[in-house]
Amino acid sequence: MFAYSPRPIRSVLVANRGEIAVRVLQTCQRLGLRGLAVYSDADAQAPHVRMADAAARIGTGPARESYLSIPAIIAAAKQLEADAIHPGYGFLSENAAFARACEEAGLIFIGPSPKAVAAMGSKIEAKRIAEAAGVPTVPGYHGDAQDVKTLLGEAKKIGFPVLIKASAGGGGRGMRLVEREADFAASLEAARSEAQSAFGDASVLLEKYIRNPRHLEVQLIGDRCGNLLHLFERDCSVQRNNQKILEEAPAPNLPDLARQRLFDAALKLGRAIGYDSAGTVEFIMEAGDEQPYFLEMNTRLQVEHPVTEAITGIDLVHWQLIAAAGEKLPLTQEQVRIHGHAIEARLTAERADLGFQSVTGRIAHIAGPPALRFDNGIADGSEVGLYYDSMLAKLIAHGRTRESALDKLEAGLRGLTLLGLATNQLFLRDAIRQPLFAEGRATTRFIAQSYPDGWQPAAAELRLLRAAAVAAWVSPAAHQLHPSPNGWANPWLQRAPLRVTAAARPALITALLEDEYGSAEIELHQGRDGAEAVIDGERITLGAVSAAADWLEFAPQATTERLVCRREGAKLLIARQGLAIQAKLVLKSEAPRAQEVDTANGNRITAPLHGLVAQIYVAVGDRVEAGMAVAQMEAMKLVHTLSAPQAGVVASIRHAAGDIVPAGATLIEIDLAVEEETR
Secondary structure (H helix, E strand, O other): OOOOOOOEEEEEEEEEOOHHHHHHHHHHOOOOOEEEEEEEEOOOHHHHHOOOOOOEEEEOOHHHOOOOHHHHHHHHHHHHOEEEOOOOOOOOOOOHHHHHHHHHHOOEOOOOHHHHHHHOOEEEEEEEHHOOOOOOOOEEEOOOOOOOHHOOOHHHHHHHOOOEOOOOOOOOOOOOOEEEEHHHHHHHHHHHHHHHHHHHOEEEEEEOOOOEEEEEEEEEEEEEEEEEEEEEEEEEEEEEEEEEEEEEOOOOOHHHHHHHHHHHHHHHHHHHHOOEEEEEEEEEEEOOOOOOEEEEOOOOOOOOOHHHHHHHHHOHHHHHHHHHHOOOOOHHHHOOOOEEEEEEEEEOOOOOOHOOOOEEEEOOOEEEOOOOEEEEEEOOOOOOOOOOOOEEEEEEEEEHHHHHHHHHHHHEEEEEEEEEEOOHHHHHHOOOOOOOOOOOOOOOOOHHOOOOOOOOOHHHHHHHHHHHHHHHHOOHHHHOOOOOOOOOOOOHOOOHHHHHOOOOOOOOEEEEEEOOOOOEEEEEEEOOOOOEEEOEEEEEEEEEEEEOOOEEEOOOOOOOOEEEEEEEEEEEEEEEEEEEEEEEEEEEEHOOOOOOOOOHHHEEEEEEOOOEEEEEEOOOOOOEEEOOOEEEEEEOEEEEOOOOOOOOOEOOOOOOOOOOEOOOOEEEEEEHHHHHHHH
């Protein structure tokens, strides 16, 4: 399609992985372009590799040795005879040196000019450019002086509370909220340390803290012919750990004046830097106000770009290719129209009940929701490791109204099935029906306001799924579906005293179940007419159980409900309408005697998740206080600081910086007795 353009493009290498790599390759295939992929050793069998016309290995699992290696990606592009490189998002997508390297190698960088990337790459420089262009910015300090005295003085001028933010990064890393002057120095040191580790740049800026902000953004698209358009706005206020999880377009309940100010400011900034590709200008605004403030500009495609595509009918990757090839954009500003409303939910490998802690593991089964756009880069058997971001997929719902889009998204979250790995699926299903979001009033404080005590799955839903797990575990139907000589013992088939003898006298077993959310003792009453379970005094009617294809069907009362159920070794994997568990089951009569509780485990610091030990801050013999930072771990691009649970003396250190450890591994032991003796 672009063979005769000013800058011909026939083949595109996607310098990325996961769902965005699949997304870009899909557009390339639709346009008849040759789509090329790169992969690390961890991604050798990934879906984006399998769907590409050709692929090249670029290194080992860690991103710095593969997806962040400019020489490796340029070499792969040459090897595969690519004309252009699409960076996706994350990794090198906003790296000016990479954009320049592509151009110097004779490759077309599908993104803005290296100059534009560099201009917006520093938050400090971006704010200076914005101010010069007449774009309102949050009151703050973004000067060159970085000493503690100057920064504290500027913080006092701004007025507490203030935000300390890493100049070179994003995603919430290198960011600290400081409520009081007394906490400033310690917070500054922590922010600098995290910024240096994450971005190689310890410089920071200060901003006035807006207490109840909306996070709004404007999609821009430009070309090399001097055209620059806005494609309306998005609301991305719902976030966890300063990272987005729900996004929508257009923004709900937004005053017309605020909307026009957003468009005007975004276009001013884009014109100031000669922007010539897809990019997003982000803003922050106090809820109920009409004045948005410039936050930053992302000189790339955004994760949430599908909601803009849904309401405009524009394929943004296609338009990026048009701009990169030197062609003129197909539409003018007046020709771009909004059609309906769209909402996106990010599916992540995280435990929402544990503060959105990242998890790793293997996906046993994935089945996307019917009648919904489902952008993903995973498949049955995909390994989710610790090297990359926790995002797995995105569900995008589009409707004539916000209410219809919301209904479709909820149906999609109920219809999606993923087994083998904990995700935030049920949390998303619950969050979109919380009043603040359902009514379009969410701010970045949505999670804290809607779940002040943290989120947990509904007890009734968890009881029902656990009851179904036991029924599946013992049913002849399940045994026929997944026969197993060991690891899936069927008491109905094995033990004569447990056989059903009459409808009036159902058989009874008591099973012990353990899953991600804890444990339970479950009585299952199995009769000829079906099963009933008793958990925590609650009676649950399951009805008849039958096997069909890869699932089990339960017929509680007058309805039939399908639950997907798989066996993985000694575990039973089962899911229902967004809630999934990995259950270990045993008959109570065969359970080993419970071991005594280890009352001394308060002296151990254990790994909260599978990850890399980044730093150990103490040595054997050091005295520590309760709450003192003793180690740091990294996993899925997130940093976790581990603290001493009690005061004492470091007795042993089991792992060193650089070690990769499983969740639950003991890292450090503290001798509490020594502390007691000194009192």
